[in-house]
Amino acid sequence: MIRVEQIVIKEFRGIRDLTINFKGENFAVCGPNGTGKSGVVDALEFALTGNISRLSGKGTGEVSVKDHAPHVDSRNRPDKAKVILTISIPNQSKTFTVTRTVKEPLTPTVVPDEPAIHEVLRRVASHPEFALSRRELIRYVISAPGDRAKEVQALLQLDQVENLRTTLQKIANAYQRDINPLKREREETQEQLLRAIEISDLSPEKLLAAVNVRRALLGLGPIAVLTASTSLRDGIVAAGTDTVRPTRVPKSQAVADLKNLSELIGRLASTETISLCQTLLEEVTKLNADPLVADSVTRERFLESALAFIDDEKCPVCDTPWNLVELKAIVTNKLRHFEEITKKREGLQQQSEPLLVLVTELRSALASVERYGALLTPVVNVRPIQEFKSSIASRAKMIEDFLPLAATITALGKYSEVPANASETIAALETAIAAIPEPTEQDAARDYLTVCQERLEAYRRISLRHKQAEERYAVTKKIYDTYATVSTSVLEGIYKKVEKDFSELYRFINRNDEGKFSALLTPSIGKLSFGVDFYGRGFFPPGAYHSEGHQDGMGICLYLALMRYLLGDSFTFAVLDDVLMSVDVAHRREVCELLKKEFPKTQFILTTHDQIWLRHMKSVGLISARAFIHFKNWNVDVGPTEWSNRDVWQEIDSALNKNDVHTAAGILRHYLEFISLEICHCLRAPVELRADAQFQLGDLLPAAIGRFRSLLKEGKASAQSWGKADELAAITSREAEFSKCVQESLVEQWQINPAIHYNNWADFQPADFKPVVQSFRSLTESFVCPAVECGGMLYVLPERGKREEVRCPCKATSINLIKKP
Numbered sequence: 001m002i003r004v005e006q007i008v009i010k011e012f013r014g015i016r017d018l019t020i021n022f023k024g025e026n027f028a029v030c031g032p033n034g035t036g037k038s039g040v041v042d043a044l045e046f047a048l049t050g051n052i053s054r055l056s057g058k059g060t061g062e063v064s065v066k067d068h069a070p071h072v073d074s075r076n077r078p079d080k081a082k083v084i085l086t087i088s089i090p091n092q093s094k095t096f097t098v099t100r101t102v103k104e105p106l107t108p109t110v111v112p113d114e115p116a117i118h119e120v121l122r123r124v125a126s127h128p129e130f131a132l133s134r135r136e137l138i139r140y141v142i143s144a145p146g147d148r149a150k151e152v153q154a155l156l157q158l159d160q161v162e163n164l165r166t167t168l169q170k171i172a173n174a175y176q177r178d179i180n181p182l183k184r185e186r187e188e189t190q191e192q193l194l195r196a197i198e199i200s201d202l203s204p205e206k207l208l209a210a211v212n213v214r215r216a217l218l219g220l221g222p223i224a225v226l227t228a229s230t231s232l233r234d235g236i237v238a239a240g241t242d243t244v245r246p247t248r249v250p251k252s253q254a255v256a257d258l259k260n261l262s263e264l265i266g267r268l269a270s271t272e273t274i275s276l277c278q279t280l281l282e283e284v285t286k287l288n289a290d291p292l293v294a295d296s297v298t299r300e301r302f303l304e305s306a307l308a309f310i311d312d313e314k315c316p317v318c319d320t321p322w323n324l325v326e327l328k329a330i331v332t333n334k335l336r337h338f339e340e341i342t343k344k345r346e347g348l349q350q351q352s353e354p355l356l357v358l359v360t361e362l363r364s365a366l367a368s369v370e371r372y373g374a375l376l377t378p379v380v381n382v383r384p385i386q387e388f389k390s391s392i393a394s395r396a397k398m399i400e401d402f403l404p405l406a407a408t409i410t411a412l413g414k415y416s417e418v419p420a421n422a423s424e425t426i427a428a429l430e431t432a433i434a435a436i437p438e439p440t441e442q443d444a445a446r447d448y449l450t451v452c453q454e455r456l457e458a459y460r461r462i463s464l465r466h467k468q469a470e471e472r473y474a475v476t477k478k479i480y481d482t483y484a485t486v487s488t489s490v491l492e493g494i495y496k497k498v499e500k501d502f503s504e505l506y507r508f509i510n511r512n513d514e515g516k517f518s519a520l521l522t523p524s525i526g527k528l529s530f531g532v533d534f535y536g537r538g539f540f541p542p543g544a545y546h547s548e549g550h551q552d553g554m555g556i557c558l559y560l561a562l563m564r565y566l567l568g569d570s571f572t573f574a575v576l577d578d579v580l581m582s583v584d585v586a587h588r589r590e591v592c593e594l595l596k597k598e599f600p601k602t603q604f605i606l607t608t609h610d611q612i613w614l615r616h617m618k619s620v621g622l623i624s625a626r627a628f629i630h631f632k633n634w635n636v637d638v639g640p641t642e643w644s645n646r647d648v649w650q651e652i653d654s655a656l657n658k659n660d661v662h663t664a665a666g667i668l669r670h671y672l673e674f675i676s677l678e679i680c681h682c683l684r685a686p687v688e689l690r691a692d693a694q695f696q697l698g699d700l701l702p703a704a705i706g707r708f709r710s711l712l713k714e715g716k717a718s719a720q721s722w723g724k725a726d727e728l729a730a731i732t733s734r735e736a737e738f739s740k741c742v743q744e745s746l747v748e749q750w751q752i753n754p755a756i757h758y759n760n761w762a763d764f765q766p767a768d769f770k771p772v773v774q775s776f777r778s779l780t781e782s783f784v785c786p787a788v789e790c791g792g793m794l795y796v797l798p799e800r801g802k803r804e805e806v807r808c809p810c811k812a813t814s815i816n817l818i819k820k821p
Contacts, residue, residue, distance in 0.1 A: 031631030036640030625792025
């Protein structure tokens with residue numbers, strides 16, 4: 001897609017005014033923590049997307065791009081906070097600039113303003129994963145399978161696949177939840193119908209046989225076939241036997257209904273029911289004693305998400321330090337505990353099913369008898385029955401919902417209670433109905449057919465609703481299963497390719513000890529399991545046995561494999577913010593080689609606070625000799641300051657022009673310590689070992705000078721042995737010039753330490769200190785290639801073993817160290 005040629009940052013984050021020329025190549029930004037590296041990353045992201053991920057989204061609180069992207073001194077002038085990015089499009093040989101201000105982050109100025117360029121920017125903005133920190137990277141490795149699936153699918157822009165799957169699952173689950181209550185209601189309605197018809201099981205033959213006997217008593221013809229629209233009372237009105245709906249109580253049916261109600265109330269107060277309630281009550285009470293249960297449903301999801309945020313040494317919200325290992329263990333244990341709670345809760349809900357069935361039957365029975373109250377003479381007030389019915393319905397709802405547990409405990413404690421006024425009302429109905437005269441044979445037959453028809457219609461209605469619910473669930477489940485199967489199959493194909501590439505990349509950086517490494521990315525419905533080989537002992541989660549450094553290496557490799565699958569040849573730009581620092585020391589060089597060899601078309605912008613890592617990047621050739629910027633410090637007024645010749649010498653000159661010798665001497669000394677360490681590394685100079693790596697100028701500069709003298713001497717001897725007079729003359733001249741620089745620096749060197757450590761700087765004038773500066777500038781420049789277009793540090797090849805050559809990055813300088821045999 002793109003490569004970044006240059007960035008200009010003004011009044012943005014902690015940067016006042018900074019220009020970096022990336023030249024479309026790999027580039028490193030190095031410096032201690034707090035010197036402005038992340039400000040460069042933020043500026044790149046802002047210029048390309050109009051957003052800064054670390055200032056937006058979850059966990060950022062009151063921090064925002066609008067209020068906090070400008071430099072603190074420009075917070076009231078968001079128009080001054082801007083980033084100008086010069087971008088090239090490799091496959092179009094086209095270059096353009098993007099200027100974006102915090103005042104109008106979503107309306108950048110693009111030159112040239114062409115639709116094709118806007119489309120390129122749109123595509124880049126749709127892939128914000130081009131900028132990745134270690135916190136984001138490790139989510140692909142150390143996370144729950146469900147969360148990993150979301151992270152990886154979001155990166156591959158397949159998150160809509162998971163979103164649709166989740167939606168389909170929710171629809172199917174909702175329809176499934178409708179089935180059980182309707183099933184219970186249908187079964188109870190069927191029981192009522194069987195009692196009315198007075199048969200043991202519901203079959204068309206038995207139903208019609210019983211019904212036709214009563215129809216014959218009324219002089220009505222038999223019903224031959226029972227259809228969905230058959231009326232058991234068909235013909236009664238036509239025969240003149242039922243001109244109006246009867247208002248009396250059908251005694252035989254009422255007696256049967258009251259008997260059924262009495263039996264159900266007996267079951268409600270039975271030893272078996274009370275025992276089940278007591279068992280459930282004890283278990284739920286015990287569960288409720290756990291303080292985590294009440295909010296387990298929401299906190300379980302929260303803690304699963306939290307695992308992705310505790311991969312740093314500090315809280316991402318308040319920056320409070322924490323023990324990473326201990327915190328992960330606490331969260332993992334809580335999640336495990338929540339899983340146990342969920343299983344126990346589901347088990348108890350399943351045990352409570354008989355109670356819900358009994359309540360359904362009891363509510364139906366109460367509804368059947370309460371309607372008789374208004375038909376009796378005198379009328380019986382059935383309000384207590386209605387209140388009892390409402391009360392047990394409320395208890396059943398609490399038990400079915402299960403949460404909050406306190407409500408469930410209350411419902412279980414009162415489950416078998418029958419209000420005294422409800423019992424009195426039922427008794428009054430029994431007395432009144434018993435006093436009704438026995439009906440004639442024809443009246444009984446008519447009442448029989450009327451009640452049977454009412455209950456048959458109720459049964460048909462609930463059966464239809466139950467069937468529709470089952471059909472809805474069956475269809476949505478079929479859709480869900482088909483979609484899940486097909487999407488999982490497609491994802492399997494994708495993950496197989498990523499899995500293969502990931503394994504190869506990881507083997508590359510760990511070829512010395514895990515040359516046979518392999519991995520398994522296994523998708524299942526809504527999840528993505530990640531198993532990695534551990535020295536042939538089997539496949540385990542990455543966090544099981546591999547060290548944190550190896551896990552971080554896996555994160556880099558998995559990210560690269562995913563990006564290569566997603567973008568292919570369009571993967572031309574990536575920002576890795578301090579992610580390489582997390583890889584263990586033994587494999588950092590290999591990661592550099594991996595990026596250089598496997599991704600030659602990708603421009604990597606890398607940040608690190610480790611100078612050794614920066615040297616690996618240069619020595620391997622991942623970045624060129626000058627393709628880096630080294631921040632030495634930061635302050636709020638100036639922003640980051642570079643360790644570069646231009647900045648250092650300009651900064652020293654500026655201090656001397658202000659008569660500030662003390663500051664100039666301090667900058668010079670710190671720079672000499674920095675550059676001497678670089679020279680010693682490149683020339684393989686022997687330096688006395690210090691376990692704390694706190695080398696001083698006296699440890700480094702003499703070693704660097706001594707090593708270069710030795711190398712020049714070896715180079716002369718080699719040139720002489722091969723009979724190369726021109727090379728011998730060039731090295732001799734270089735040696736003489738180098739000796740002159742050394743002598744000048746040694747003559748003046750005594751002035752530096754007093755100027756810093758003994759506060760005698762007041763005794764020096766800028767004119768006295770300028771020769772010191774010039775002598776050391778000439779000395780340090782002796783260790784670099786004189787070619788203007790190169791300017792790279794001279795280094796010895798190979799890095800280990802017998803020395804063979806002194807070379808510069810552009811190869812303009814090449815001193816052979818091997819004598820003619």
